[in-house]
Amino acid sequence: MFKLKDYQENALTALDGFFRQLRMSGLAEAWRHCAPVQEKQGQARQAAYNAETLGETPAVCVRIPTGGGKTFLAAHAVARIGKTLADTDAPVALWLVPSDAIRSQTLAALSTPRNPCREALTSYFGERVRVCALDDLATVGPQEVGQSAIIVVATIQSFNVKEKTQRTVYSFDENFSRHFQGLTPRQEARLDRVTEADIAAQPYLTATDLGRVKASLANWLTLNRPIVVVDEAHNNRTDQAFRTLKNLHPACVIELTATPAASSNVLYHVGASALQREDMIKLPIVLMEHPTGWKDAVRDAILTRDRLEKLAAGEPDYIRPVLLFQAEPKNGEVTVERLLEHLTSPDGEKLDRRQIAVATGDQKELDGIVLADPLCPIRYVITVEALKEGWDCPFAYVLCSLQDARSAKDVEQLLGRVLRMPHARPRHQTELAKAYAHIVAQGFARVADQLADRLVNNMGFESYEAAQAIAPAQDVLPLPESGEYTRPRPAEAVISLPAAPTLPVPEELKESVEIRPTTSGATAIVRGELSEEVEEFLLTACNARHRQGVKDAIDTERVRRAALTAPSARGERFAPLPQLCLDWDGELQPVEKRLLSELGEFDLFAEPVCLARFSLVERGAAFEIDVDGGRVVYGETDSEQLHLNEVAPHATENDLVRWLDRECRQIDVGQPTLIKWLLALTRHLQADRGFSLTALLRAKYPLAEAIRREIEWRRGKAVATGFQRSLPGFMSAPRLEDSFKYAFTFHPTHYPARPPYYSGRYRFRKHYYPVIHDLREKRADGTPSEEFLCARAIDRHPAVKQWVRNVEREERFSFWLPTATDYFYPDFVCELTDGRVLTVEYKGEPYKTNDDSREKVQIGYQWQESSSGRCLFLLAVMEDGQGRGVEQQIEDVISRNS
Template identity: 40%
Template sequence: MTYSITLKTYQQTALDALAAFARAARTKSPALAFGERAGRPYNLDAFGPQVPCVCLRIPTGGGKTVLAAHAVPLLAREWQGSDAPVAVWLVPSDAIRQQTLKALQTPGHAYRTALTDAYGEGLQVCTLDDVAQIAPPDWGRHAVVVVATIQSFRIEDAGQRNVYSFSEGFEPHFKGAPEGAMACLHDLPDAVVTAQDAAQDATGVLAGFVGQPRWSLANWLALHRPLVIVDEAHNTKTDKSFTALQRLNPAFILELTATPIAAKTNVLYHVSAQELAAEDMIKLPIVLAEHPEGWPAAVFGAVQTQRKLEAEALKDEAEGHGYVRPIVLFQAQNVGDEMPPEALRRYLVDELNLPDNQIVVATGTQRGLDDIDLAARHCPVRFVITVQALREGWDCPFAYVLCSLQKLTSATAVEQLLGRVLRMPHARRRGREALNRAYAHVCAAEFSAAAHALADRLIQHMGFEALDVASMLAPPSSYPLFGEEYEQNSPLAPAPQALIATNFEAIAATPELLAVPGVREQTIAGAAQVVVAGHIEASTEALMLAQVRGAKKQEQLREQVARHNALVAASVAPASRGVPFAPVPTLAYRTDAQAPLWPLEQGAVLGTVELDLLSPQAVQLPGFHVVQESNVIEIDVKDARVTLRPTDVQQMAMDYGASSITADTLVRWLDQSLHKALHAPLAGITQSQRRAFLAAVVNHQLHACGLPLVVLAQARFQLARCIALHVGDLRDQAATRQFRQLVLQNGQAGAWLVESDWARPHVFAPGRYPAPVASRYSGRYQFTRHYFAVLADLKDGGEEFQCAQLIDRHPQVRQWVRNLDTAPCGFALPTSRGRFFADFVAELVDGRVALLEYKGAHLLSDPYEIEKSQVGALWAQASAGKAVFGWLTRQQDGKSLAQQLDTVLA
């Protein structure tokens, strides 16, 4: 059975960012390409300016492995121009290696499918020990993925690792290698046989190889310039790891981690917790119950939560949402303390009367989880007891509740257990809201203290940002289980929630500070400390910073203040408090007055468009130019120049670049490549139509442009990209004409009838604001009416920032959202090219909704921007006065921005 995974929006966005970087790095340099996209300097590390090394930062639960599987063919296509790449997939431990290897070798597994979709079943996935068994002719004809641990390559003395040892078993491989390719090995660390090696060789074999590259596994991999995937890359930022990666002679290094080392990592794309939650990858919020009474109350609370969740799960299954059995992960105390694992198990059985078969103990000495399928319906386990980390690679798909009997500030493995609890079963939202949240019961004096301790774990060890964490934690009073109130005097009853308060150990209670509202002095652990509740203003922060000496300590204090303010903002944001946002009507259409109402989307318009792909205009590629000079080929694709040399072009199974290549073979390759492309540029066109179009394109390049077939074949990846861009342009042109006629004419001369669709409105839901980390607002100004605690795509300062301030302060605005250009979380209107996501959506005090778009003066005359304004006006007109649209600029008809906003919202 084949299990394919439909990529989540953030996963596709991350891969798109990687593809765009790879294309730009080919035409410029990795450093320039990274700087343009990330807005930060590029760290060269030890790999030099020509070997890209970038990182995708994916928090716990984000699916790093599936991204890695899709990244291999992407980088082979966009960076190497290869149909048969060699990839070395490095993981941090042998347990993870075995798990990854099994998934990539299992027919039908989603990770393997991502590779076989690109390379077919000829794909070779192997261990280091199996590399020599792959026949030499298969290298360059089939994709090869080698799964290994970084430790296999990481050592100072190369002779201590088999991968670097001379092996006569590799003679058939090296004997046929071109001398020019072998020359690159001379520049690698420990790649060449030395006189000392020969002197220490008891067999005498090495005496004849002094000064020549070893016949070794590492050299064989290095000869093929592999793509290197590094999982948990934060573990590889050492000198030994750098040397190990250098020995592999990588073509491209892709790192994946939740917690990169900032000064040593080129983070190209950073996924946020909000993005994971919006895609149902993790459960949010974490409903955090604190139990100052001690561990008995925490244990009782966790058991009660499990019982109520299981009752909900049974109802959820009956409603068609599949089987789930909520599980509690207990983090017991250490042996020698009051409640170690066995004592907790006895307490659960003897005092709380839980069936013994529902409880499993999993520690370093007790392996109760071995050979248990926790997801199986017949499995009775509902409670798992551990102390430290569970074994690597272990997963608990139904984990819902974390109960830690240790202090969160000292518990060494709470983040791993929390990571299990955060994952959403089957990455699919449940029908019952209680099953879309995670739960934590901890032994802490108050919610604020527990939230701070848990936030530290989420930020420092699990890859989440402070602004994310602020909206991830909530007290039980905000989310009572199934809408019930907690019983009075129950051990499960939470303490009343107070304002978020933070104690600052290094700050003295000066009279100036104590005069600030919310600042008090409190004795904690026998020492007087400053405690601040509520938002910390810049002036208060300045008073605190004045007491701290040293740049590093001041930066730590700023981070603590920022984290505190984020927690405060999350606690007061309307979405965090469960306040609903007014529904926003979508657009729909009828073909005539008696026809049914259909959602108005770009696809509906495109469905009426017929492209003539055999016209003279269609078969020409105005953006594709090839110039061949001696052994160098220059290719321009839409003004992006790529240089190919013979050594850059790897051979396909049919030996591209050979004189036997035919035009029909190239057409078949183009058809397969474009059909499998991520965005399917020729979707909706039959294979016979595609083949006829591609044959006409190839013939035009051969005969009208005079390009040799061999050169065209060598430039096939660039040719495929240019065809995709060209077809996209043709679609845009045709769709623009059709959109203007069918939609913007609104009922005139055969156009569609456009209406508001209040039956299928857009809803801004709490926890559904996937704000990218790189574009978060982090300025000093405090927005008070933004619906979500996090605010995205807004810089501190500038015209859009001024517009947001005016909206936030306007007396007609109840609450507003900085709209994201991410479907389905952001609100969009259809256009001829896709969707238009206006900058701001506001709910007004009189119940209307407003769509507000700010435009700089340089865009006012752009035809596509004009089309957006027309669609917005059509949307407002169709609402019968229930919605308004504002097209705002710095100055318009003599009105300032504030005056324009007054006019729109009046």
């Protein structure tokens, strides 16, 4: 089974949390509680919820870059939201896509056995799932509604029309009549009725039908309040599209896109770096510009592909790298015909024609071809515009664009083809973890800027991610024989200025800064370092209204350079950090939650069977459920969502327990134990709490949630007990060769910075990665940030070789130490020049003596003492009890333990 990536699981958790909060406190409060806080101009802000488009219908967006697996994510989302929002494990979903090509691809992905998207559905629903095109929906019987998940895949154009009689989905259809029997007045109130326009358009309707509920496909959807998934949502932001969605009365709308509109309610944002960490995409894009002509670009692109194929022979998975050629249109110089002739002729590249496929509007040589098949000979694909929507080939590694980079509007779509990582697994050969682009253009900086713009505007990258994502071909910097790295002289920076500077270049900067007039303003050529003096001149010499744009250009160039020269980019390794271990049955084991829960003797029966954080009160036609203080009230209008027909008329206590067992399964609790505890719990709720079995069946989804929280609470108590029991025995391995058997190492490319520091005035020199996680230079009131001052002191210390701003709550990618309740992530991790490591936790004045800080100090010093002098720990404050500042505290801990 294809597993969810961390960022996909986090996105689903965000959706779950939002819709759970929505039911307890309403739309506005749910957004305030769950919406992300964004950094704007150095200040943290939360965007207001935009209700103008869909009113009270909850509509949220997940922003996920190209290659992030939106279809797979959405397949999981449909099932989870069905339970969270609609209390059903048989939801109705309307899946809207922008084109017929993507509709066909999505239908196949959701219907084909062993496809990860189909497996995602069956993991929740088993075989109780119907995936339908609009034409198939008439075959769904009333008995299937509420028993099977029904997912309807369609284009928005199928519904998007001003006059409903112009679309068959709004027309009366006798096949749907059986679904509209015995409706309540409340249900009928939101359904369309037969009008005179319908009678005129459908002759078999008569005057007697006027005003009756219309048995139509659209009314069927409205009746069942579908979960609406909008794929590539940026294509459906018109007023007409919003009116269409409103008319369907959906339970909610989930938008998925790489480039959301300003009006979208972005609930969760996935960065491109998250995809790279999960080996979903290839980065960086190694860019080779060819000013000498298109034939050189073609030759070098072929050589690049050939080299990659040789490297691929050493991979455990079969990979046959494919090269995409983007030829010029018919009125251009390098047309498809001319390129094909050059590739196959004896005077050209002498390629085998059987290895080349032409994919244009007239020639469709890719149709029916499975490029991943080991028997497929195709190694080269020629196209002009973007390949058809839905075409996917992770084997595509190299793009050779022969069009003018400034006018090739389809280049970002082709680039998206070469970004996907084959098999979504890490590659043994580092060259096979990168993508390659050969462009007929002059000047790396200019082409990089144009490609970066497309990555940001069309593929969902952040600006700093795009700047890091593009690297020059000569980015390998071998060490000299001495083994010491010498920082290379950076290539020239090309910074566009909207107008010529009003001041001359200062005398001291004339060797490094050159201003060249252009038709649209000027260009600054900076040779050497982009120093603060250079930045100050460029900003001062331009008009005030242009300064932010110039500042952004300078920041982008700095990020690009840092991506090439940071220690992680140079291939340097960060010193491993030994983890706290315990001698467990004669073997060392790292101290983590699973081990601590075992030490704490986690047992569901350790305490009396109860569910104190769950209550249910019935009041006639309505009842309310309270889980951990979050109250949800169900009334008559909600009874449709409860799908009471899912409950067999004679459902038993054992039926409920078996269902709860599936919903609450735990990896560290055996099924017999869990079933025994669930049976005891349901009997307690009936006998001691007075809940009827019918009430528990009606409230089974909130009941399952309360049970999961209860199990987690009991596990947490066991972890805390285990932590206290094991604290005296924490130890690292006694021998050096064993001490790093369990150690954490920072991965050179896997750093989940959010939001990153890269544009501040101070230039950090020793940070291991090109950007720094969540470091603000100033606080909201304009005063210096204390954590920033601590980071600067670390960066300046001569004993620090390199350091990392540790990312909290990233168990896989950050260094952590165990605590009684969770993991503790020190703010800064430093490698010293003598090989030791130092962790620094900074605490502001209000927090330096609280219980949380005391526990962190205790475990930090335990880690230090267990390391035989290899590891140091410091709880830093702005000024300690001895009057020492941060710099002196760092100096003292390093020198005192030398």
